[in-house]
Amino acid sequence: MTFVPFEDGPLGPFDSIGLIERLWADPSSGTEPPAAVVVEAVQMEGGVYPASREWLRRLREITERHGVLLILDEIQTGCGRTGAFFGFEDSGIVPDIVTVSKSLSGYGLPLSLTLFRRELDLWQPGEHTGTFRGNQLAFVAATAACELWQTSDFLTGLRRGTERFTRFRADAGALDSGLVLRGRGMVLGIDTARAGGAERAERVQRHAFEHGLIVERCGRHDEVLKVMPPLTIAPDLLDEGLGILLDALQAN
Secondary structure: OOOOOOOOOOOOOOOHHHHHHHHHHOOOOOOOOOOEEEEOOEEOOOOOEEOOHHHHHHHHHHHHHOOOEEEEEOOOOOOOOOOOOOOOHHHOOOOOEEEEEHHHHOOOOOOEEEEEOHHHOOOOOOOOOOOOOOOHHHHHHHHHHHHHHHOHHHHHHHHHHHHHHHHHHHHHHHHOOOOEEEEEOOEEEEEOOOOOHHHHHHHHHHHHHHOOOOOEEEOHHHOEEEEOOOOOOOHHHHHHHHHHHHHHHHHO
């Protein structure tokens, strides 16, 4: 396994595709073309860094050219979190394999799926075992969750939630120019690295918790606040939660 820097990160943008191209093209690089590349459309635990459309397209092109499978990890970004059902959709690429879990079940139940291009699926029934293969209740809940994508009310709510996040980003940015805000759809990372660091992020998290709001931290040194409300959240409840978070940022 070889780790390659993401398109962007705490040290700034990086030409990771150029590095991959160099490694795979040089027979003496010490790194052979792998069986697959695994990537997130938005690097979530790394600090909420969205991949650009152009970067994902370049990655798809180079993997196809070298006969390397492209696996999109959509466990956190899938099922509508970024606005589309999958985080990679707006780039126009077609991965070879997609992993989906967590919100797929619609109710926090154990369920995960691995989606293959049909010609790659060589599993026989019963061979692909594991602890998150789902149970009857999880399958029923997942079916209901997927059916939401056929209802206009859900899609309208998702669009409005995305618009509300856009307004919040503007409000938080105006509050403190040192904050860096990244996200897509209904996921937002508030990076405090240049505005108080991990200590401030911890204070904001504690303030929010004491006022009834749970906010995760992620990224290097846990200095990024990760905001991920339920996609079905009521508008007034979303306003209340974002208001608490804005107050926490202002007070800390």
